[in-house]
Amino acid sequence: MISKLSNLPRFSKQLIMMLTDSILLIFVLWASFSIRLDLWYLPKDDMIRLILAAPIIGIPIFAKFGLYKSVVRHIDLKSMWYLFLAVSFYSLIWGFFCFFMKNNYVDEGGFFIEIFPRSVVIINWLLALTIISGSRAFARYIFNEHIKFSYFTNKLESNLENLDTDKSRVLIYGAGSAGVQLASALNISSKLQAVGFIDDNKDLQGSSMSGLKVYPVDDIEELIIKHKVDEVLIAIPSASRSDRFTIIDKLERYPVMVRTLPGLTEIAQGKVKIDDLLQVSIKDLLGRKSVEPNEMLLGKNITNKTVLVTGAGGSIGSELCRQIIFLKPKILILFELNELALYSIDKELSKLNAGLIKIYPILGNVNNKIRLDSLFKRFEVDTVYHAAAYKHVPMVEFNNTEGIDNNIFGTLNCALSAIETGVKNFVLISTDKAVRPTNTMGATKRVAELILQAFSTTQNTTTFCMVRFGNVLGSSGSVIPLFKKQIVEGGPVTVTDKNIIRYFMTVTEAVELTIQAGAMGTGGDVFVLDMGQPVKIKELAEKLIRLSGLKVKDENFPEGDIEIKYTGLRAGEKLYEELLIGDNVSKTENPLIMRAKEDKFEWVDLKSLLDKLSVSNKKSDHNSTREILKKIVSGFSPEGTIKDILYTN
Numbered sequence: 001m002i003s004k005l006s007n008l009p010r011f012s013k014q015l016i017m018m019l020t021d022s023i024l025l026i027f028v029l030w031a032s033f034s035i036r037l038d039l040w041y042l043p044k045d046d047m048i049r050l051i052l053a054a055p056i057i058g059i060p061i062f063a064k065f066g067l068y069k070s071v072v073r074h075i076d077l078k079s080m081w082y083l084f085l086a087v088s089f090y091s092l093i094w095g096f097f098c099f100f101m102k103n104n105y106v107d108e109g110g111f112f113i114e115i116f117p118r119s120v121v122i123i124n125w126l127l128a129l130t131i132i133s134g135s136r137a138f139a140r141y142i143f144n145e146h147i148k149f150s151y152f153t154n155k156l157e158s159n160l161e162n163l164d165t166d167k168s169r170v171l172i173y174g175a176g177s178a179g180v181q182l183a184s185a186l187n188i189s190s191k192l193q194a195v196g197f198i199d200d201n202k203d204l205q206g207s208s209m210s211g212l213k214v215y216p217v218d219d220i221e222e223l224i225i226k227h228k229v230d231e232v233l234i235a236i237p238s239a240s241r242s243d244r245f246t247i248i249d250k251l252e253r254y255p256v257m258v259r260t261l262p263g264l265t266e267i268a269q270g271k272v273k274i275d276d277l278l279q280v281s282i283k284d285l286l287g288r289k290s291v292e293p294n295e296m297l298l299g300k301n302i303t304n305k306t307v308l309v310t311g312a313g314g315s316i317g318s319e320l321c322r323q324i325i326f327l328k329p330k331i332l333i334l335f336e337l338n339e340l341a342l343y344s345i346d347k348e349l350s351k352l353n354a355g356l357i358k359i360y361p362i363l364g365n366v367n368n369k370i371r372l373d374s375l376f377k378r379f380e381v382d383t384v385y386h387a388a389a390y391k392h393v394p395m396v397e398f399n400n401t402e403g404i405d406n407n408i409f410g411t412l413n414c415a416l417s418a419i420e421t422g423v424k425n426f427v428l429i430s431t432d433k434a435v436r437p438t439n440t441m442g443a444t445k446r447v448a449e450l451i452l453q454a455f456s457t458t459q460n461t462t463t464f465c466m467v468r469f470g471n472v473l474g475s476s477g478s479v480i481p482l483f484k485k486q487i488v489e490g491g492p493v494t495v496t497d498k499n500i501i502r503y504f505m506t507v508t509e510a511v512e513l514t515i516q517a518g519a520m521g522t523g524g525d526v527f528v529l530d531m532g533q534p535v536k537i538k539e540l541a542e543k544l545i546r547l548s549g550l551k552v553k554d555e556n557f558p559e560g561d562i563e564i565k566y567t568g569l570r571a572g573e574k575l576y577e578e579l580l581i582g583d584n585v586s587k588t589e590n591p592l593i594m595r596a597k598e599d600k601f602e603w604v605d606l607k608s609l610l611d612k613l614s615v616s617n618k619k620s621d622h623n624s625t626r627e628i629l630k631k632i633v634s635g636f637s638p639e640g641t642i643k644d645i646l647y648t649n
Helices: 002-006 010-037 045-063 077-098 119-159 175-184 219-228 241-251 265-268 280-285 297-300 315-328 339-353 369-379 393-398 400-420 440-455 479-488 507-519 539-547 605-616 620-632
Strands: 103-105 112-113 169-172 191-196 212-217 231-234 257-260 304-308 332-334 358-365 383-386 426-431 464-468 471-472 491-494 504-506 523-531 562-566 585-587 593-596
Touching: 002 219, 002 507, 010 045, 010 358, 045 077, 077 119, 169 175, 169 219, 169 358, 175 191, 191 219, 191 297, 219 241, 241 257, 297 507, 304 315, 304 339, 304 369, 315 332, 315 339, 315 383, 315 507, 332 339, 332 369, 332 585, 339 358, 369 400, 383 400, 393 400, 393 440, 400 426, 400 440, 400 620, 426 440, 426 507, 440 464, 440 605, 440 620, 464 507, 464 539, 479 539, 491 539, 504 507, 539 562, 605 620
Parallel strands: 169 191, 169 231, 191 212, 231 257, 304 332, 304 383, 332 358, 383 426, 426 464, 464 523, 471 504, 491 562
Antiparallel strands: 103 112, 523 593, 585 593
16 A cells, blocks of 8 residues: 555645645644534534635645645655644634634524634644644654565565575665665665665764665775675765765775766756766766855856857857856857757757747858858847867867868957957857967967957957866767776777876866856956866776776786777877966956966967968968967977878978
């Protein structure tokens, strides 16, 4: 019976709760009158209607206070507080209606009895609080006992039938509510069997939760050996990123797969369910501390404004669009060259937006100045986030002319259209590869920065700034998805060089900081994001292998599972990246955003060089193009010969 109730749809459970509360409210009123009059009260006429009105008044109030949203077996103190408020409000409303009744009636014995004793309101309130809350406490007890009983029953049956031999044996890290829910869910799993909890809370250690013992963290190694543990499931969704990093760092040394429950934010946003198990996120491996965003800065250039995002279908551009939508612009314009990418982000945003904000998907190329002018004039754009760029180092290295045309002259076109139409704010998405570049992609992004810096000194209509950051997790071409795919396929995991290091940041954090930085721009600013500590790619690959429950195969351990293969640096690739050209930096309102002061070009001088660059690039004169780039970009030192596929000596 209890199992059937547990498996009912949520709506059916809510109806049962409402029906139960209706019966209880009627009973409580009858009992209140009986207690007050000290007799078995038999209501008549108006009093029958008054008592039957109790659920009509009470149920909507209970629903308004959210009494039917929480799951009975997981009711907490906050839920009980709302129950107290709901019952109190209902009692007052019901008592108010009673005052409109006539004052007396004659009972069968001929005595005049007050039809509505005022004390009945108090008695009804106390009884309703006791019985309504008691009913939920009782239901919670029944359901939880059923879960425990089911666990022991299933365990007994499993032992008798020897069914658990094919299951992965798991330890649950975290004996809180999320861990207990996970353990309950695993009771019916055909693939996983929980053998215990581990928790650093000494008050919980030694106790039993859902039929499983809670062990201290120091016992992990012994438990893994004793119970032949295959996986450790981290069930602490409330943990900070730094705390999750510490836990994962502890577990990495053991030969088990490590998986985790999603964070509370993801659960609250409805992106995942609490019983979803994920591979350990790379952001947890980085251990970066997050900083709460400044809400004023987030909305400054977006709220109630017309916002344009170029490259709206790309990794950065699409995330910009997602965050911009929630900041309530007047209009959001999506400008994208790739039709499929534009269609995808437009469809996604339409679902998020639900028609509240006007969204215009526009196909176009930043090299088409006429189309850009039409766009800027048509919509009277306030803010531009320029994310349209070719960003993959080897790809641009093999296609020099297109990279230069898109990244440099596409930026120039957008900037000119912005100035000509009175755009107030223009934010360029830049990269750490613009600092002392060894490749064409990095050089083109530095030229794009110089263009905006030069324009900042020639006019005061548009405020230009640029935001420079390193590698973004989850972006197209990111190394992490590649590593995970290679591990699943049995290896090898490919790393270009054992000494290569990179800065990493999640795309969500990068965009959030970019929006805030753009709001702090005064003209020609180069904002640099704090990327945290650099990560050695070799060590990152090793961590991912070990956290998958596998061992690294190398000359010291030839019986390992996954080999790391070094393929050599790709065309234009550096061993390490830098974020600053010089040391002249200052702090901003956000500790993760710095403002850099760097050398600029006068527009007259820069324009002369750009004109020459345009001519040589159109002619595919790669040698001249490279030499002009060297004159524009300080520190540009390309490695090796020109790699463009169409280049001929």
